[in-house]
Amino acid sequence: MAKSPLLSREKIKTKYPDQWLLLKDYELDASTSLRKGRVLAHSKDRSEIHRALKKHTGNLCIHFTGSLPPDTGVIF
Amino acid sequence: MPRVVYDPSLSSIVVDLLLEAADGTSSLVIPVVLDTGASLTIVATDIMAQLGYDPANPSLDRQRIVTGSGIEYAPRTTVRSATAIGQKVINLDVLCHDLPPESGVDGLLGLSFLKHFKLTIRFRKGIIDLNRDR
Numbered sequence: 092m093a094k095s096p097l098l099s100r101e102k103i104k105t106k107y108p109d110q111w112l113l114l115k116d117y118e119l120d121a122s123t124s125l126r127k128g129r130v131l132a133h134s135k136d137r138s139e140i141h142r143a144l145k146k147h148t149g150n151l152c153i154h155f156t157g158s159l160p161p162d163t164g165v166i167f
Numbered sequence: 168m169p170r171v172v173y174d175p176s177l178s179s180i181v182v183d184l185l186l187e188a189a190d191g192t193s194s195l196v197i198p199v200v201l202d203t204g205a206s207l208t209i210v211a212t213d214i215m216a217q218l219g220y221d222p223a224n225p226s227l228d229r230q231r232i233v234t235g236s237g238i239e240y241a242p243r244t245t246v247r248s249a250t251a252i253g254q255k256v257i258n259l260d261v262l263c264h265d266l267p268p269e270s271g272v273d274g275l276l277g278l279s280f281l282k283h284f285k286l287t288i289r290f291r292k293g294i295i296d297l298n299r300d301r
Contacts, residue, residue, distance in 0.1 A: 117196060119183065119185065119196065121169065121253050122169050122170055122171045122252055122253040123169075123182070123183050123184075123185055123196075123250050123251050123252060123253055124171060124182070124183050125183055125196065136268070137268040137273075138268070141211070141213040141214075144195075144213065144214075144217050145217065148193065149193050150193050150194050150195070151193075151195050151196070152183075152195070152196035152197075153195070153196065153197045153198065153214075153273060154183075154196075154198065155181075155198050155271045155272070157271055158174075158177050158178075158271065159177070159178045159179070159269070159270075159271060161176075161178070163178060164178060165178050165179045165200070165270065166235050167200065167202060167204070167205060167234065167235065167266065167270075167275060
């Protein structure tokens with residue numbers, strides 16, 4: 092199977108808007124922020140990405156390209 | 168100087184958290200909310216299981232936590248290392264607890280991590296600096 096391309100964080104957001112992603116071969120910057128990675132799985136559903144996680148080993152990264160609607164507040 | 172720039176118009180501050188697996192052979196990066204109101208760092212149970220920390224182990228201490236919706240109990244364990252905003256903490260106490268998918272994150276970066284540093288947030292500009300407090 093062909094390797095998926097190494098994509099920048101910006102490209103990932105453009106190609107997979109409002110989605111959860113599982114990435115490998117990721118690179119982080121000096122502030123531990125994702126710079127680039129190869130997409131292993133993508134979904135609107137976080138639980139699908141958690142399931143995909145169980146099928147892979149090694150250094151992996153979960154990333155979400157969406158954001159909360161502006162009219163939604165957050166308290167934990 | 169470790170610095171993260173974020174969009175200050177968003178509802179919460181999300182950063183990447185790099186967690187080391189229990190056996191030290193791999194790592195996983197997850198999105199977490201920076202939360203100075205949380206005593207402990209929280210990570211989703213699926214994530215902790217993937218990293219080999221076995222959150223279902225009945226011998227783990229269960230931490231009483233006060234949330235916005237009441238009192239809950241969650242297993243607590245120690246992660247070999249955690250890195251966020253360019254800073255690393257060895258042997259970080261973590262609660263295994265799930266946040267709703269709508270949150271867009273897999274956990275919270277709480278005071279158990281942040282207390283090791285000097286944290287500066289410039290809310291209007293969307294800049295976070297995290298430095299060793301000498």
